[in-house]
Amino acid sequence: MLAPDAHPTLPANLIACHECDLLQTEPQLAPGETARCARCKAFLARNPPDSIDRTLALTLCAAILYLLANVYPLVGLEMQGRRVEVTLLEAVQVLWRDGMGPVAALVFVTALLFPVLELLMILLVLVPLRLGRVSPKLAAFFRLVRSVQPWGMTEVFLLGMLVSLVKLSHLAHVILGTAFWAMAGLILALTLAGRAFDTRLLWQTPLAAERP
Amino acid sequence: MNAFHANPHLTARQAGLMSCHICAQLAHLPDGDRHHLRCPRCGAPMHMRKPASISTTWALVIAAVLLYIPANLLPMMVTASLMGSQEDTIMSGVVFLWQSGSWPLAAVVFFASVMVPLLKIIALIYLTASVQRRSRQNLLQRARLYRMVEFVGRWSMLDIYVITILVALVHFQGLAIIQAGPAAVAFGAVVVLTMFAAMSFDPRLIWDPLTDTEALTHD
Numbered sequence: 001m002l003a004p005d006a007h008p009t010l011p012a013n014l015i016a017c018h019e020c021d022l023l024q025t026e027p028q029l030a031p032g033e034t035a036r037c038a039r040c041k042a043f044l045a046r047n048p049p050d051s052i053d054r055t056l057a058l059t060l061c062a063a064i065l066y067l068l069a070n071v072y073p074l075v076g077l078e079m080q081g082r083r084v085e086v087t088l089l090e091a092v093q094v095l096w097r098d099g100m101g102p103v104a105a106l107v108f109v110t111a112l113l114f115p116v117l118e119l120l121m122i123l124l125v126l127v128p129l130r131l132g133r134v135s136p137k138l139a140a141f142f143r144l145v146r147s148v149q150p151w152g153m154t155e156v157f158l159l160g161m162l163v164s165l166v167k168l169s170h171l172a173h174v175i176l177g178t179a180f181w182a183m184a185g186l187i188l189a190l191t192l193a194g195r196a197f198d199t200r201l202l203w204q205t206p207l208a209a210e211r212p
Numbered sequence: 213m214n215a216f217h218a219n220p221h222l223t224a225r226q227a228g229l230m231s232c233h234i235c236a237q238l239a240h241l242p243d244g245d246r247h248h249l250r251c252p253r254c255g256a257p258m259h260m261r262k263p264a265s266i267s268t269t270w271a272l273v274i275a276a277v278l279l280y281i282p283a284n285l286l287p288m289m290v291t292a293s294l295m296g297s298q299e300d301t302i303m304s305g306v307v308f309l310w311q312s313g314s315w316p317l318a319a320v321v322f323f324a325s326v327m328v329p330l331l332k333i334i335a336l337i338y339l340t341a342s343v344q345r346r347s348r349q350n351l352l353q354r355a356r357l358y359r360m361v362e363f364v365g366r367w368s369m370l371d372i373y374v375i376t377i378l379v380a381l382v383h384f385q386g387l388a389i390i391q392a393g394p395a396a397v398a399f400g401a402v403v404v405l406t407m408f409a410a411m412s413f414d415p416r417l418i419w420d421p422l423t424d425t426e427a428l429t430h431d
Contacts, residue, residue, distance in 0.1 A: 010229075010238050014238060015231070015236055015238065016223070016224035016229065016230075016231040016236075016238060018231065018233060018236065019355060019358075019359075019415040019416065020223075020355065020415065020416055020418070020419040021223040021224050021225055021231075021416040021419060021420075022221070022222075022223055022224075022419070023222050023223060023224050023227060023229070039221075039419070040351075040352060040355040040415075040419065041352070041355070041356075042355070042359070042415075074377075075377060075381065076381075077381050077382075084381060086377075086380045086381055090380060091376050091377060091379070091380035092376070094379055094380045094383050095376055095379055095380070095392060098379060098383075098391055098392065100379075100391075100392045100396060100397070102397050102400060102401075103372060103375070103376070103392055103396045103397055103400050104376075106369075106372060106400045106404070107372060107373065107376050110369060111373070139234075139235070139253075139254035139255055139256075140255070142234070142254070143234050143254065143255075143256055146234055150366065150407065150411070151407075153366050153369050156366055156367055156369045156370055156373060157369075157373045159320070159324075159367075159370055159373075160369075160370050160371070160372070160373025160374045160376070160377065161373065161374075161377050162317070163309075163317055163320070163321055163370065163374045164373075164374045164375075164377035164378045164381070165377075166309070166312075166314050166317050167305075167308070167309065167312075167374070167378065168378065168381060168382070170312060199235075200236075202235070203235045203236075203237065203253055203254065
């Protein structure tokens with residue numbers, strides 16, 4: 001374990017680039033400004049205005065859209081008066097029953113499970129932060145957000161849906177369901193929430209609270 | 213930090229510091245036990261560099277290369293109807309889209325399902341090999357290439373989702389049945405393996421030869 005007095009000896013604005021390890025002082029950012037590494041140009045930090053409020057609003061919006069995207073049918077086919085519609089979970093179930101277990105699991109995890117985990121973890125971190133009740137336990141949830149984030153692929157799923165509908169459009173009339181539009185909104189809300197969230201707040205607030 | 217102001221090109225490792233990959237907190241490398249270090253601020257495990265980065269990346273890339281072959285040769289989709297059954301590989305799916313007149317989508321699928329996995333594998337091989345040779349050339353280009361590999365990798369999942377929707381929708385119709393072929397499993401594995409490979413690659417290794425004047429241990 002590191003000695004507990006290991007960090008206060010370093011200047012607070014000294015950071016190392018996470019992609020090339022170069023030590024540099026983090027510049028004071030005006031609202032909306034972005035800091036990049038002096039050597040490798042990697043993204044270092046952004047100062048989004050009203051970070052917590054905006055992220056919270058967008059994440060709550062995304063959570064509602066996520067519910068809609070899973071309750072309503074995504075897409076449908078209409079052929080000779082018959083209408084077939086399918087929700088995301090039904091699509092996964094069909095794959096599973098067809099003996100495509102690994103593929104069904106991959107779709108379930110990347111299109112259903114990880115997006116909702118990401119939303120829940122962001123809310124679990126943001127709501128206490130907004131209420132000013134910061135505890136060290138938040139860090140664990142945030143670490144989970146970071147490890148889950150690359151595996152949520154809603155936007156790729158949406159494009160996949162469009163491709164499959166074009167493939168079927170010569171067979172039958174295709175219908176875009178409510179969930180399709182909800183998912184499009186979900187992607188937008190999640191992207192904007194990601195841009196609005198200043199992760200530094202998470203680490204600076206507990207430190208400020210520790211001071212007597 | 214006097215040492216920092218004296219040398220603006222100092223890396224954290226040269227200064228005996230390591231940064232937390234979650235919260236970016238800097239911490240001194242202790243003298244004694246260097247294993248199982250944890251971030252003093254957020255509690256995440258800390259490493260000077262990602263552990264066994266080069267060998268892990270190689271292992272995952274080689275596995276992805278091997279699975280890329282069945283992913284492209286075996287059928288991705290099997291369509292059974294009254295007229296008989298038809299098997300489609302990833303490439304024949306692209307050709308079908310092209311011939312049916314939706315060439316923008318054909319281009320998208322070709323790019324996401326054929327080009328991206330292939331270019332990603334080639335890029336990862338180049339990055340890992342150049343890092344292993346401790347190359348000092350094209351540093352900025354390689355850093356950018358790594359960022360691109362990380363960003364674009366997820367889009368290869370496209371074909372997996374296409375087949376999911378096709379199978380589900382046509383299944384209910386009763387006229388024809390579409391089933392996912394064995395290539396779907398192999399292809400999904402390629403996407404997951406290359407994503408893990410990109411995650412296990414440590415981009416700081418690209419820049420390390422620049423500051424390594426004497427032999428430093430990788431830990």
